[in-house]
Amino acid sequence: xxxxxxxxxxxxxxxxxxxxxxxxxxxxxxxxxxxxxxxxxxxxxxxxxxxxxxxxxxxxxxxxxxxxxxxxxxxxxxxxxxxxxxxxxxxxxxxxxxxxxxxxxxxxxxxxxxxxxxxxxxxxxxxxxxxxxxxxxxxxxxxxxxxxxxxxxxxxxxxxxxxxxxxxxxxxxxxxxxxxxxxxxxxxxxxxxxxxxxxxxxxxxxxxxxxxxxxxxxxxxxxxxxxxxxxxxxxxxxxxxxxxxxxxxxxxxxxxxxxxxxxxxxxxxxxxxxxxxxxxxxxxxxxxxxxxxxxxxxxxxxxxxxxxxxxxxxxxxxxxxxxxxxxxxxxxxxxxxxxxxxxxxxxxxxxxxxxxxxxxxxxxxxxxxx
Amino acid sequence: xxxxxxxxxxxxxxxxxxxxxxxxxxxxxxxxxxxxxxxxxxxxxxxxxxxxxxxxxxxxxxxxxxxxxxxxxxxxxxxxxxxxxxxxxxxxxxxxxxxxxxxxxxxxxxxxxxxxxxxxxxxxxxxxxxxxxxxxxxxxxxxxxxxxxxxxxxxxxxxxxxxxxxxxxxxxxxxxxxxxxxxxxxxxxxxxxxxxxxxxxxxxxxxxxxxxxxxxxxxxxxxxxxxxxxxxxxxxxxxxxxxxxxxxxxxxxxxxxxxxxxxxxxxxxx
Ligand SMILES: Nc1ncnc2c1ncn2[C@@H]1O[C@H](COP(=O)(O)OP(=O)(O)OP(=O)(O)O)[C@@H](O)[C@H]1O
Ligand SMILES: [Mg+2]
Numbered sequence: 052x053x054x055x056x057x058x059x060x061x062x063x064x065x066x067x068x069x070x071x072x073x074x075x076x077x078x079x080x081x082x083x084x085x086x087x088x089x090x091x092x093x094x095x096x097x098x099x100x101x102x103x104x105x106x107x108x109x110x111x112x113x114x115x116x117x118x119x120x121x122x123x124x125x126x127x128x129x130x131x132x133x134x135x136x137x138x139x140x141x142x143x144x145x146x147x148x149x150x151x152x153x154x155x156x157x158x159x160x161x162x163x164x165x166x167x168x169x170x171x172x173x174x175x176x177x178x179x180x181x182x183x184x185x186x187x188x189x190x191x192x193x194x195x196x197x198x199x200x201x202x203x204x205x206x207x208x209x210x211x212x213x214x215x216x217x218x219x220x221x222x223x224x225x226x227x228x229x230x231x232x233x234x235x236x237x238x239x240x241x242x243x244x245x246x247x248x249x250x251x252x253x254x255x256x257x258x259x260x261x262x263x264x265x266x267x268x269x270x271x272x273x274x275x276x277x278x279x280x281x282x283x284x285x286x287x288x289x290x291x292x293x294x295x296x297x298x299x300x301x302x303x304x305x306x307x308x309x310x311x312x313x314x315x316x317x318x319x320x321x322x323x324x325x326x327x328x329x330x331x332x333x334x335x336x337x338x339x340x341x342x343x344x345x346x347x348x349x350x351x352x353x354x355x356x357x358x359x360x361x362x363x364x365x366x367x368x369x370x371x372x373x374x375x376x377x378x379x380x381x382x383x384x385x386x387x388x389x390x391x392x393x394x395x396x397x398x399x400x401x402x403x404x405x406x407x408x409x410x411x412x413x414x415x416x417x418x419x420x421x
Numbered sequence: 422x423x424x425x426x427x428x429x430x431x432x433x434x435x436x437x438x439x440x441x442x443x444x445x446x447x448x449x450x451x452x453x454x455x456x457x458x459x460x461x462x463x464x465x466x467x468x469x470x471x472x473x474x475x476x477x478x479x480x481x482x483x484x485x486x487x488x489x490x491x492x493x494x495x496x497x498x499x500x501x502x503x504x505x506x507x508x509x510x511x512x513x514x515x516x517x518x519x520x521x522x523x524x525x526x527x528x529x530x531x532x533x534x535x536x537x538x539x540x541x542x543x544x545x546x547x548x549x550x551x552x553x554x555x556x557x558x559x560x561x562x563x564x565x566x567x568x569x570x571x572x573x574x575x576x577x578x579x580x581x582x583x584x585x586x587x588x589x590x591x592x593x594x595x596x597x598x599x600x601x602x603x604x605x606x607x608x609x610x611x612x613x614x615x616x617x618x619x620x621x622x623x624x625x626x627x628x629x630x631x632x633x634x635x636x637x638x639x640x641x642x643x644x645x646x647x648x649x650x651x652x653x654x655x656x657x658x659x660x661x662x663x664x665x666x667x668x669x670x671x672x673x674x675x676x677x678x679x680x681x682x683x684x685x686x687x688x689x690x691x
C-alpha cells in the first residue's frame with residue numbers, strides 16, 4: 052500500500068505558468084523515489100507542495116492514509132534538505148541538528164545523545180562545534196541532512212541537495228545519502244536534474260516534463276524501456292532514427308533511403324511514422340569495405356569525444372546521423388574522416404510512435420544546471 | 422590616500438581644534454575649568470536631556486522601523502510597496518531642521534491642523550491630555566520622523582539577507598513563526614540592529630535645528646552650544662568647545678557599551 056501519495060496535483064502560478072499539470076506519484080514505505088527532469092519542469096514546485104510551503108490549486112497529498120493537503124508545514128513531520136545555504140548561520144552544526152528536537156521539547160540528555168549519533172551518521176562527529184561558514188559545502192549538506200533526520204520525519208525530502216557541490220563530492224555524498232536512507236528505511240522523495248544521479252541511487256525514478264510525469268519506474272527499466280521520446284532522450288543518450296513503416300508483416304521500415312528490419316515495427320500500419328531508438332553503445336562500427344550488409348548505415352566519422360574508457364563518435368552520411376560509443380582502443384582505428392559502416396541492433400530496438408507534437412530539451416541532459 | 426587627506430582635513434582637524442579649545446583659557450594658557458563646568462547645572466542636565474531623547478528615539482525608531490521594514494520587504498508584500506517605502510524613507514530620513522520643525526508646528530502645534538481637527542471633530546484635546554509639541558515628547562515625535570526612515574534604510578539590506586530557506590527549514594522542523602524569529606531571525610539580525618541603533622543614537626544626539634526650530638529653549642546640549650556660538654547668552658567659545666568635547670566623550674562611552682554587545686551578537690560570524 053502506498054505510504055505517500057500525490058494525487059492529481061495542479062499548480063498554476065501568477066502569470067499563467069502551469070508548473071504542475073496533474074502529478075500522480077505513489078511511494079511505498081521506505082522507498083526512495085527521484086523526481087527527474089530538466090530545469091523548470093516543476094520538480095521543486097512538487098516538493099514544496101509536499102513540504103507544505105505552497106498549496107496546490109487542485110489535487111491532494113495523502114500520507115499514511117491521511118489527507119495533509121492543508122496541514123501547516125510545521126505540523127507535517129517532513130524533513131527537508133535544500134539545495135544550499137539553509138543552515139542557520141547563528142548556530143553551530145550541533146545546534147542546527149538539535150533545533151528540531153529543542154522545538155519538540157526533548158530533554159537535554161536525549162537531545163545531545165541524538166545530536167551526537169546523527170553527526171556520527173553523516174561523518175561529522177568531530178565538527179559539531181563549527182559554525183556553518185566554517186564548513187565546506189559538502190559538510191554543510193551533511194549537517195542539513197542530519198538536521199532533517201533528527202526529527203525522525205515521516206518522509207525525507209531533498210531538493211537537488213548536491214547540485215552546488217563539485218563532481219567528486221557529489222558522487223561520494225549521493226552514495227552516503229543512499230546508504231543512510233537504506234539504513235534508516237526512511238521514505239524519500241529526491242529531486243534532481245541529473246539523470247545519472249537519479250539512476251544511481253533510486254528505487255524508482257519519475258521523469259517529469261512540463262509539469263507532467265512522463266514515465267515512472269525502476270532505473271533499469273527507464274533506461275532500457277523508455278516510454279516516450281522525451282524519456283528516451285533524457286535518460287542516457289539515445290539515437291532516434293525517424294522512419295516510415297513500409298511492410299508491417301516483416302517489420303521493414305525506411306530510414307533516409309535505407310531499409311531496416313525492426314521486429315518492434317511489426318503489426319503497425321503501413322505508412323506509420325515511428326522513431327527507432329538505438330543506444331550509442333550498441334552501434335557496431337567498422338571501416339567501410341565495399342560490402343553492404345542488412346541494417347547498416349554508412350557515413351564518415353566527423354567527431355570523436357573522449358569519455359574515458361569509451362570514446363563517442365559522431366557518424367554522418369547520406370541518411371545517417373548518429374553517435375556510437377566504442378572502446379577507446381578501438382576508436383584509435385577509426386580516425387576522423389574515415390568512411391565507416393554502422394551496424395544497428397535493430398532486431399530488438401525499441402520503437403516509439405512519432406507524434407506530431409514535438410518536444411525540445413532546453414539543456415544538455417545530465418549536465419543541466421542553474 | 423585622498424581618503425586619508427580627506428579624513429585628516431575634515432574629521433581630525435576640527436576634532437583636534439575642539440579638543441584643544443576645550444582646555445584653553447579665555448585669555449591665554451590652559452585650564453580644566455571649562456570641562457569641570459560640564460558636570461554642573463545646567464550643562465549636566467542638558468547632556469542628560471540629549472542622551473535620554475536620543476536613547477528613546479533610537480530605541481523606538483529602531484524597533485518600530487524594524488517591524489515596518491520587515492513587513493514591507495518580506496515576500497508576499499507587493500513590490501510597489503517596497504519601492505514606495507524606500508523612496509519615501511530616503512527623502513524623510515534627510516528631512517530635518519527648520520522645515521521639519523515648521524511642518525510639525527503646522528500639524529501638531531497648539532494651532533496645528535491635526536491638533537485642531539482632533540479637538541473640533543473628535544473632541545480629543547491633546548493639550549488637555551498633557552501633550553505639548555514644545556516638550557521633550559513633542560521634540561521626540563519630530564525626531565522619529567527622521568529616525569524611523571533612517572532605520573528602515575539602514576536595516577533593509579540586512580532583512581533582505583534573511584534567507585527564505587531559513588524560514589522554511591525552521592517551519593519544516595516544527596517551529597512557529599515566533600520561534601523562528603526568536604531563535605534565528607533576531608539573532609541573525611542582531612549585529613545589524615545594534616549597529617543601526619547606535620547610528621540612530623548619534624543621529625539624534627547631534628541634531629540641532631529641528632529641536633531649535635520647535636523650542637529654542639529646549640534642554641539639549643546642542644542647543645546650549647548653538648546659543649553660545651550665536652553669542653547671545655555668554656561669550657565664552659571655550660566653554661562651547663568644552664561642551665562639544667563632552668559630546669565626543671558621551672559618544673565614546675556609547676561605543677564602549679556597543680562594541681562588546683556587538684561582538685557578542687556577531688560571534689557566530691567570525
Ligand atoms: N513562486 C513562483 N511564481 C511564479 N512562477 C514560479 C514560481 N515558482 C516556480 N515558478 C515557475 O514554475 C515552473 C516550475 O518551476 P520549478 O522551480 O518547480 O522548476 P524545477 O523543475 O525545480 O527547475 P530547476 O531544475 O530549475 O530547479 C518554472 O517555469 C518557474 O519559473
Ligand atoms: Mg528546482
